[in-house]
Amino acid sequence: QSVLTQPPSASGTPGQRVTISCSGSSSNIGSNYVYWYQQLPGTAPKLLIYRNNQRPSGVPDRFSGSKSGTSASLAISGLRSEDEADYYCAAWDDSLSGNWVFGGGTKLTVL
C-alpha cells in the first residue's frame, strides 16, 4: 500500500489530454514539493516534473504539473504513442524520520 495514491491506469487516444492524479496528506504533498517520474518499459525512471510544476530541460511542454492542498496532478496534452509508460509521483514525508514516498504508479495506455 503506497503512501501516495494514484489511479492504477489511465488511457487516451493520440492528441488527447489526459490527467493523472496523486493524493497524499498534510505531511507529504501538503507541505513539500511533488515530483513526477516517467518509466518507459524496461528502462530506468526519468524525471519529468520537479518542484510541483517545473520541467527539466528536454521535457516537452506537453507535460505539466500542478498541486493543490494535499493533491497533485500530471497533465499530458497532445498525447503521443511514445507517452505510453508508467508514471509515478513522489514527495518527501515529514511524518517519519526522513522518508521519500511514492505513489503506486499509473500505467498510461495510448489507444
Add this chain to the structure above:
Amino acid sequence: EVQLVESGGGLVQPGGSLRLSCAASGFTFSSYEMNWVRQAPGKGLEWVSYISSSGSTIYYADSVKGRFTISRDNAKNSLYLQMNSLRAEDTAVYYCAREAAAAEGWDYWGQGTLVTVSS
C-alpha cells in the same frame, strides 16, 4: 556525460548479504546527494536510502532500517549499499539516483542491478 553504473547484484539466499556499488562519472560526485531506489518485479518504485554529499546525513526506509547501510567514497566517485539479513521481499532492481541541487529532483538514474533473494 553523466553516468551512473550499478553493479553487485545477483542471487543470494535468505539471510545472506550483498554489497551494491554505483560508479559515478561525468560530474563532481562529491557535490551531490544520492539515493537508492528499488523496484520489485512488476511493482512500483520504493525509496530505500539517502546520503548527503559529505555522507554526514543518512536516511533509510523503515523496511530496510537496521539491515542496510548506505555509504559513499567521494575519492572513488562511488556509492554503496551494504545489504544484510536479506529477505525474499528485498528482491528487486536497485537503482542509484542523483539528487539535483535545489530540490530539483532525481535527475540521473543508473540502469539498475537485479537482486534476487531466494533459496
